Structures are given as structure tokens and as C-alpha cells.
Amino acid sequence: MNINATLLGQTIMFAMFVWFCMKFVWPPIIAALEARKKQIADGLAAAERGKHDLELAAKRSAEVLREAKEKAAEIISAGDKRASEIVEEAKAKAEVEASNILARANSEIEQEVFRAREQLRTQVSSVALAGAGKILSREIDAKAHNDLLEKLVAEI
């Protein structure tokens, strides 16, 4: 336990170690630590930005979706309208057609009726004439009663 020159040796060694540490150990490690700190901070900032962007995108996509839905609803309602229009038109057309057919049929029926009546009338008159002729062939002169018979035919 003597105080001797070890003291000086130790001081010199101490100074050399400190110098080496200051020159070659501390700066690179601290630089790496600082760089990492910055990298982490950057990463966090980027993540924050990404989150913000995601929020914006979500908002925008919701907007787009809503617009698309509105447009789809519009298209559907327009289609519905158009369909009902088409139905109405078809209905109207069919009604017109139906009434036309009805009218045509009516007129045909009338014509048939008329014709049948004419036929009937002539046949009835001729039948009546024939009948009357047969009953009165001897008593009544056909010529004398022709006027009366024609009036009868017209009346039928």
C-alpha cells in the first residue's frame, strides 16, 4: 500500500482511455442513437400521416358510395316511371284497338242484321204473298191488291 509511480501510470492510462473513448467510441454510438431517434420520429409521423390519409379516403369513399346510391335510386325510379308509361301507353293503345275492333264488329253485325232483315223482309213478303196468294188466289186479283201488299212489305 505504498504511494508510488503507479499513480502516474494510472493517470496516464486514464487519460488515454478517456481520449480513445471520446474519439472512437462515444460519437459513433451517439450518432447511431440520434439517427434511430430521428428514424422513429419520422416513422411515427409517417404513420400519423397515413392514418390521416386513410381517414380522408374513408370519408371520400363514403361520399362516393352515397352518390352512387343516390344515382342508382334515381335510375331505378326513372326506369319505374318509364315502365309505367310504357304500360299506360300500351293500355291506351289496346283500348283504342279494342274499341276499333268493337266498332268494326258492331258495324258488321248491323250490316248482317240489316241484310238479314232485308232478306227476311223480302222472304216474309214473298211468303205472305205466296200465302195470301194461295188463300185468295181465286177471289182476289193480285193486281187489285198489289198496292196493299207493297205497303205491307214496306211496313215489315
Place this chain on the structure above:
Amino acid sequence: MTTEALTSTEYIRHHLQNLTCGMHEGALHCAHSAEEAKEMGFWALNVDTLGMSLVLGVVFLVLFRSVAKRAAEGVPTGAQNFVEWIIEFIDNSVRGSFTGRSALVAPLALTIFIWIFLMNLMDLIPVDYVPQLAEHLGLGHFKVVPSTDPNATIGMAIGVFFLVIFYSIKIKGLGGFIGELTLQPFGKFGLPFNIFLEVVNLIAKPVSLALRLFGNMYAGEMIFILIALLPFYLQWTLSLPWAIFHILIVTLQAFIFMTLTIVYLDMAHQEHH
């Protein structure tokens, strides 16, 4: 114990004797006894202290330098993680206690902390291992814990003391430093008293640094040696708790030396204290 013939006193004396080498009676050789070492005077070297400190310092620097060389900002692994953890701890301590800006203080604190920690840690090697080994190699004495040699602790404290004076003069100028020593705390009329107070204040710094570390480690070592005097089957009952407790002291003393150095240098950097 080296031989059965050794008494307890001799055993303890043997363990507390450094491997001192120097000029003795006209020839260069290593002392065989404390008296011989004393006769060598100041110009002798404690080869064990210097050797162990050198080895431990080199271990520290090689480890840290290897990490520093491949330090990258990516995800740290293994040794890099460990080294960065220590560096961060030291950096925080320096930032907390040192208000100025200096490229020296933080690496200085790191060196002090790790170097002293490693030197103190040698205390946990069982007390007989290294001296026995040294004996087989032909070395009469070998003290494995450099910080139980006052030369080592005083040597470091002198280094810190020089730095304190250097920075005091650098920051405040020679006049400012002398003014600080002479004009405080009682103004120019209390000059002799001021000088006395301030010089004591200044000298107390390295003395307290050196003696605190030396005293703690020396006492710890002494207790290990005393425990080693017990029968071998009883030794563990005391040496184990003491070793566990000593882990705390080892770290704490390294930390105290470092923190006080930072504080002293901080005071040297400030205009008033």
C-alpha cells in the same frame, strides 16, 4: 492459503501486498515483502494494479469500439443493445447533472463508470484464485482488484482534478479562477480566510473521490479475506451474502465516482457556485 505454515496475519498481509517492482539495492526486481516494497520508494510500479487496469480498460474499449464500428440506426441486437442501454444511461446522467456543453464530459463519465465498475467487479473473484495462480507463475504477490490500490484511485482522481482546474481556467480565465479562490465567500477583506476555504474546497474534491472508492473497495476486499480464513465448508454462508451485497457496492461506487466527476466538472464550468 499458500502454505500451512502461514498464520492468519501473514495470510492477510500477503493478500494485501501489491506486486511492486522497482529499483532495489541497485537492481530491478519485484519486492518479496512489504518492507522491501517500501524501500523502493516512489519510483516503483505496482505491476498487478497497472496490468489489471490496462486489461480491463482494453476489454471495455474493445467491446464498446466493436459496437461503435457497426452501430447502425436499425433494430439493435445483442451487444449493441446492451452498450446502447449503458450509453443512454450515462447520457441521461450527464444531461441531468451537467448544464454546459462539452464533448469530453459524457465519454469521460462513460470511461469512469465502466472502467471502475470492471475494476471493482474483480472483487467478486474468490480471493485466493488469482494469488494462487500468480504464485504458480512465480509472482509472489498479486492483488487482482486495482481499485483496492490507492494508487489507482488517486491516479484517476488526479486526472479529474486536472480537468477541473483546466476547465475552471478555460471557462473563467486565469483571473476568474484566482478570483474565485480568493474573493469568495467573504469579499476581498476576508482574503486569507477565503483562500483557505476555497483551497480546502478544491483539494477535497479529488481526495474525497479517491478515498471514497479506495476505502469502500478495500474494506470489501478485507471482509472477503477475513471470510476466507473460515473453514472452507462455512465460507459460503458469509461470502455468498457479502458477494451479493457487494454487487450493489461495486455498481454504486462506480456510479458515485462518475456522478461526482460530472458534478465537479459542472461546477468548474459555472461562473458562480
